[in-house]
Amino acid sequence: MNKPDVTLIGAGLSGPLMASYLSSNGFSVDLYERRSDMRENKQESGRSINLALSERGIRALKDIGLFHQIKSHLIMMKGRMIHDKDSSRHLQLYGQKENEVLYSVSRATLNIALLEHAEKQPNVSISFNHQLNNVDFKNQVISIGEKNIPFNRLIGTDGFNSQLRRCMMKETNIQFQNKPLGHGYKELTIPPSSSGTYLMEPNALHIWPRGNFMLIALPNMDKSFTCTLFAPLKGDESFEEFQSENEIINLFKRDFPDTLKLIPSLVEEFKNNPVGKLATIYCEKWNYKDLAIIMGDAAHAIVPFFGQGMNASFQDCTVISSLINKNSGDLGSAFRAFSSEHVSNGHAIANMALENYIEMRDSVNDKNYKTYRATELLLEKKFPNRFIPRYSMVSFNEIPYSEVYRRGEIQTDLINAFISGKLSESKLNNEIINKLDPL
Secondary structure (H helix, E strand, O other): OOOOOEEEEOOOOHHHHHHHHHHHOOOOEEEEOOOOOOOOOHHHOOOOOOEEEOHHHHHHHHHOOOHHHHHHHOEEEOEEEEEOOOOOEEEEEOOOOOOOOEEEEOHHHHHHHHHHHHHOOOOEEEEOOOOEEEEEOOOOEEEEOOEEEEOOOEEEOOOOOOHHHHHHHHHOOOOOEEEEEEEEEEEEEEOOOOOOOOOOOOOOEEEEEOOOOEEEEEEOOOOOEEEEEEEEOOOOOOOOOOOOHHHHHHHHHHHOHHHOOOOOOHHHHHHHOOOEEEEEEEOOOOEEOOOEEEOOHHHHOOOOOOOOHHHHHHHHHHHHHHHHHHOOOOHHHHHHHHHHHHHHHHHHHHHHHHHHHHHHHOHHHOHHHHHHHHHHHHHHHHOOOOOOOHHHHHHOOOOOHHHHHHHHHHHHHHHHHHHOOOOOHHHHHHHHHHHOOOO
16 A cells, blocks of 8 residues: 555544645545545534634635635634623724735534535545544554554544554653543524524624623524533533523623523523533643654644634644755654644743733633733834734734734733833833833
């Protein structure tokens, strides 16, 4: 049996994207997916939760030549529409530049487009209903069902419950950690109006921040919204507490009154839709020698509160492709470099996503947060190449996440010192120049 240059495990979002990148670099690729083909079996399309596409993901789609095709399926979101308990609302823009927007996209639509694009490449083969069981790294053979298939290099794009990661853990210490958040999510639906229009502003990400929990809604192409309620799994104000019809209705009457008329199937959906659990995955090592790497959620699954899970995974593909080119096509060297150079970025975005949960569910309506936000926007105007708000660095740039985190910490300390009166305006300006190199 001829061995492909690269064997990919997992045909979710990043699997076919990585296959397209590798194909464009001249490598042959076999891609194996444990599920059936989602194009033929809609039940295999995975979670319906919408995704927020931003600069890092857009860059990857442009690299493989798919962005123009997917563009017609994107809905622009220019900011957060904050819904207060009294049903009033106000828009907080993501940035102050016209292009600083996010895009809502259907996971299934994007996954199908990526699969079809990869399948068109002459040196890519995709096999469904093929579950990885084991890896014999010494003899370079993978076991899928009853088949033993030889490989040259392996890439795990098989997500949160990665089987390739488990196989690597048998051979080497990657210091794997799975840290549950203790919070979960439940999906609900705001349908289109009777005349087939949106019932809320479509060009925004809607947020109902309520301290220890929150509701969000993203627009869909069919004029509906996919809503997601995030809350603790147990204890006060938790999914454990909201069980009966009265408890569900009273929760929404009290905290989300403007949604009662927007979600006609509230009780039915709340009772029938499962509670998804949230966790963060950390690994200190993403490679096994020069034979295999894990990437995306397999290496650094994160909570969804910075909208960067998909974008971070897509950037992994971009980074791997650039490292292959940097190492003159030597896959082994690229694999080792990916693990040694990029792990810190995975950890950084994981930590920032956790921090952004607190901001989204609580801080966005806080007076101090609003003062902080106004200050950082003024400083961005004054020092456009030095001072960029952390949210903008993450979402609208390709600055490495670890560098974003480092600069963000400096900026936060400076703003807090200025607001508290510890720094004068002139000293603040000097500190920005001294501590923040131009980007």
